[in-house]
Amino acid sequence: MALSSNCWKYLVLTFNVLFAVSAVVLFGASGFLLYRLFIYRHFIGINVEYPAILLLMMAIISCSIAWIGWRTTKSMHQIHIIMAGVLIVLVVVIEFACFVWAMVVWDNIEIDIKTAMTSYFVETNYNKETNSDTIRWDRLHVKFQCCGVSGPTDYSSTGHLPYSCCGQGPLDSIQQQPYTSDCSAFYKRGCGNQIHEYAKQQLLFVAMTALVASVLQSTGIFCTFFLAHAIRERRRASIRTSTIARDATFAAPDDTLLASPTAPISLPKY
Structure with missing residues (x-):
């Protein structure tokens, strides 16, 4: 059981490194797409830029969560690891919502x-x-x-x-x-049509970037919660082993108080 939890530990540590790298890549991609929309903000309106802004914010938050996940994984505290997993779930959900939002804006951008x-x-x-x-x-x-x-x-x-x-x-x-x-x-x-096609292309890139990020980062959810489960099972096994050892100690009979079967029996004198 200890080996299993250690394997999950190193797997989650590896994920946190990849999570941080993906956050940096996401920051660069979302920042570039936001810039390409921002330079034509007078023609397309500010509402078109909001999905890219949200994606950029999630990239910054993901870097912090990767650092939190690294620290909690090294400490091997179950409750802290579960909290880190919940934070990853929130990031993935928001990134997927950003994908949906970008597609909605993409569909209604012409007007x-x-x-x-x-x-x-x-x-x-x-x-x-x-x-x-x-x-x-x-x-x-x-x-x-x-x-x-x-x-x-x-x-x-x-x-x-x-x-x-x-x-x-x-x-x-x-x-x-x-x-x-x-x-x-x-x-x-x-x-009008040229800017429309240009903005739709950038929004499609924003949507695909958010979708890919949410799918790739969702793998850390399973790894994190499997690690928390392995820690709980290891703790249960440790408690079970300690209980069995304690019960065996108190249940063993004291043979020193019994006489040897080969020793002579002394009869009482009257």
Whole structure:
């Protein structure tokens, strides 16, 4: 029984190391996906980023739980190991909930993006003195080779197309391409569908990352609780052995008080 509990102990210690490594990988992946969504937050809205934010928080919490699991496993205290197992269960459940949440947002993202982009487009055209908003639209046009929200007709109220709809914008200073006054070959498609596909792809990566993390980390649940069961069985076996030894000690007859069968029997004198 002691060997079995030791095997589970080293298995759980190995899991905690892998759990910490997976938390670091999860932190990097969720942080990268959050960044890719964050740079277009003005066009897609902040609600789309919440699953990635939650996944990033769970990666940080998982590092702490891995350290707690390592310490409790080395101490071999049953109640502490059970508590560490419960924490792992909570992490796995929340990560799976993050997967479900990302898929729900993925399914309903089209309306949110079109609403956010239309509102931001109107705000940009209303506040024409704000150069930062105009630069964001220029970067979006050049990056996705699109124009406006639904197409070039969105700029009909302004009377002219921005140069970025022709493929030239703030990025041209890096590429050393000058602005041109000829904007006859402009992009025909709008940016709404392009951002929609982009955001759906990032959310799908977030969902798959959360699902893989929850499945892989769930293996530690079984290992942790099997270790707690092995500790309990070892304790029961130790108590059983001690009880048997104690009962055997008190139940053994004292043969020294009995006379030897070969010794002569002395008769009383009258």
